[in-house]
Amino acid sequence: MAGIGDDCGVLAIPPRHQLLVTTDFTLEGVHFRREWYPAAVVGHRCLTRGLSDIAAMGGDPIAAFLSLALPRTLPQTWVDGFLEGLLRLASEFRVTLAGGDTAESPDGVLADIMVVGSVPMGEAILRSGARPGDQIYVTGELGGSSAALEELSARRRIRPLLYPRFLRPVPRVVVGRVLRQGGLASAMIDLSDGLSTDLAHICAASGVGARILATSIPRAVVGRTSIRVDLPKSLHGGEDYELLFTAPRAKRIPLRIAGIPVSPIGQVTRGKRLLLIDEKGAETPLHPRGWQHFSASWAR
Amino acid sequence: MAGIGDDCGVLAIPPRHQLLVTTDFTLEGVHFRREWYPAAVVGHRCLTRGLSDIAAMGGDPIAAFLSLALPRTLPQTWVDGFLEGLLRLASEFRVTLAGGDTAESPDGVLADIMVVGSVPMGEAILRSGARPGDQIYVTGELGGSSAALEELSARRRIRPLLYPRFLRPVPRVVVGRVLRQGGLASAMIDLSDGLSTDLAHICAASGVGARILATSIPRAVVGRTSIRVDLPKSLHGGEDYELLFTAPRAKRIPLRIAGIPVSPIGQVTRGKRLLLIDEKGAETPLHPRGWQHFSASWAR
Numbered sequence: 001m002a003g004i005g006d007d008c009g010v011l012a013i014p015p016r017h018q019l020l021v022t023t024d025f026t027l028e029g030v031h032f033r034r035e036w037y038p039a040a041v042v043g044h045r046c047l048t049r050g051l052s053d054i055a056a057m058g059g060d061p062i063a064a065f066l067s068l069a070l071p072r073t074l075p076q077t078w079v080d081g082f083l084e085g086l087l088r089l090a091s092e093f094r095v096t097l098a099g100g101d102t103a104e105s106p107d108g109v110l111a112d113i114m115v116v117g118s119v120p121m122g123e124a125i126l127r128s129g130a131r132p133g134d135q136i137y138v139t140g141e142l143g144g145s146s147a148a149l150e151e152l153s154a155r156r157r158i159r160p161l162l163y164p165r166f167l168r169p170v171p172r173v174v175v176g177r178v179l180r181q182g183g184l185a186s187a188m189i190d191l192s193d194g195l196s197t198d199l200a201h202i203c204a205a206s207g208v209g210a211r212i213l214a215t216s217i218p219r220a221v222v223g224r225t226s227i228r229v230d231l232p233k234s235l236h237g238g239e240d241y242e243l244l245f246t247a248p249r250a251k252r253i254p255l256r257i258a259g260i261p262v263s264p265i266g267q268v269t270r271g272k273r274l275l276l277i278d279e280k281g282a283e284t285p286l287h288p289r290g291w292q293h294f295s296a297s298w299a300r
Numbered sequence: 301m302a303g304i305g306d307d308c309g310v311l312a313i314p315p316r317h318q319l320l321v322t323t324d325f326t327l328e329g330v331h332f333r334r335e336w337y338p339a340a341v342v343g344h345r346c347l348t349r350g351l352s353d354i355a356a357m358g359g360d361p362i363a364a365f366l367s368l369a370l371p372r373t374l375p376q377t378w379v380d381g382f383l384e385g386l387l388r389l390a391s392e393f394r395v396t397l398a399g400g401d402t403a404e405s406p407d408g409v410l411a412d413i414m415v416v417g418s419v420p421m422g423e424a425i426l427r428s429g430a431r432p433g434d435q436i437y438v439t440g441e442l443g444g445s446s447a448a449l450e451e452l453s454a455r456r457r458i459r460p461l462l463y464p465r466f467l468r469p470v471p472r473v474v475v476g477r478v479l480r481q482g483g484l485a486s487a488m489i490d491l492s493d494g495l496s497t498d499l500a501h502i503c504a505a506s507g508v509g510a511r512i513l514a515t516s517i518p519r520a521v522v523g524r525t526s527i528r529v530d531l532p533k534s535l536h537g538g539e540d541y542e543l544l545f546t547a548p549r550a551k552r553i554p555l556r557i558a559g560i561p562v563s564p565i566g567q568v569t570r571g572k573r574l575l576l577i578d579e580k581g582a583e584t585p586l587h588p589r590g591w592q593h594f595s596a597s598w599a600r
Contacts (some may be wrong), residue, residue: 006357007322007356008320010318011422013313015315018310019312021308021311021416022399023401024401025401027369027406057310065321067323067412069325099321101412103325103327107407107408110325110327112325116321117308127307190432211505
């Protein structure tokens with residue numbers, strides 16, 4: 001591995017493995033504001049975005065590449081903090097920072113993280129594998145990041161211990177690997193955009209529909225008074241970096257994987273519709289209302 | 301290959317090959333101005349930066365990933381042109397656009413191109429392999445891009461046919477592959493920052509010095525009156541995307557590789573100094589005066 005300092009990073013991929021590659025922007029003013037939380041949190045969350053995508057394929061992360069453009073006036077302490085947060089998470093997952101690019105930014109901090117990983121040939125868990133009759137599961141609790149963002153947008157400070165999943169999200173790499181090794185999941189995605197939107201991605205890729213039980217959704221408990229977030233936040237709030245996956249009924253899915261709770265929340269259906277079932281059994285259409293990517297024509 | 305639309309791109313790497321990864325920013329206001337040239341040229345040059353890094357390792361490009369943040373007011377025709385230029389070059393080199401990220405930009409077009417490639421195990425041509433006594437070579441002609449930038453900065457229009465290497469630089473992937481397959485080059489780098497700076501990178505990585513003959517440097521012929529660029533432009537001008545490489549004396553280096561001229565320009569020396577020999581045989585120190593990357597602490 002040549003690493004930082006040659007024209008390319010040179011990496012070994014295990015024999016009979018495929019390569020996984022993901023890239024994610026972290027742009028000041030779009031994905032974060034500098035006054036919201038310390039630089040180390042920005043760095044941590046920047047790498048989480050990439051590791052979470054590797055987790056969603058059931059893969060093992062290998063190396064990260066960071067393209068970082070900084071405004072001339074940015075204090076060096078901010079850069080040091082950012083890298084400290086990013087590198088601490090990288091070392092937790094034994095991921096090497098193997099290269100990248102640097103530039104001066106015309107406006108604000110611009111980071112693009114790329115993570116490469118590997119998965120045994122043909123074993124990547126895609127979005128397209130859900131089949132009618134499969135159960136739908138999520139890891140952890142949902143809506144906590146949305147609640148934190150609401151506080152920050154209202155210019156209220158948030159205490160790290162009360163919003164741990166927002167400020168130090170641990171990507172579900174271990175859970176993803178267990179699901180892949182056990183051949184348990186038929187389709188998977190990470191919850192970066194929000195349950196309603198990410199579920200729609202799985203359903204579109206698999207050509208199926210879904211019925212979700214509102215009462216089964218694990219809603220996050222956050223804040224000073226330890227309240228449970230409301231249903232809309234757990235349905236549509238993004239940036240929880242939990243895993244959403246489907247599994248055939250015949251597979252026994254543990255209630256916890258690597259210490260993380262796993263909750264069944266509904267079933268995959270033959271139709272193309274996404275339905276939400278309330279506590280009285282009434283059905284309403286579930287429209288994707290999470291984060292909608294700004295889509296250029298090529299990404300549509 | 302899952303490609304655009306899953307959490308990661310999934311790629312196959314040939315058996316007994318190592319992976320090459322490179323990332324390069326193309327930022328409006330830093331690397332280009334929108335009024336300078338058509339969107340297709342911006343897209344072409346964006347991908348050239350990545351392919352040129354793969355070429356510099358003697359590798360074969362496989363796939364590209366594009367992170368693209370666009371201002372809300374950007375006309376769709378600009379985006380279409382950018383992608384057209386990028387995809388046309390990608391198809392020339394049989395490179396798949398296998399994924400990426402999109403976002404809204406707070407200010408100006410922000411692109412980050414990542415290219416992955418492969419090279420047979422242990423055969424990547426690094427910057428660190430130059431040995432005292434090796435000959436130093438460059439492909440093509442140098443300084444043409446610097447001359448084009450000078451025209452553009454003075455708000456003069458440039459005609460594509462008179463500055464082809466600047467507006468449609470073809471990355472030297474084929475030359476790099478021939479040098480690697482023939483076991484010809486001991487060290488290599490692409491000329492993105494300028495000869496004096498990129499030569500200094502090879503010398504630093506290899507722990508050697510160099511003597512360059514001013515009269516041997518192939519200076520580009522450009523512009524309406526077909527003039528040869530001056531020596532400083534060929535020494536310090538960046539963005540030519542030619543290859544700079546070293547080879548042991550015993551290796552016979554062809555005068556042309558894949559139709560591209562290859563010029564011997566000097567020798568690797570035991571000392572650490574970089575020297576320029578003028579037409580009268582006088583030595584002067586050659587200081588790196590090309591593009592100096594904005595270096596954050598982690599990249600130093």
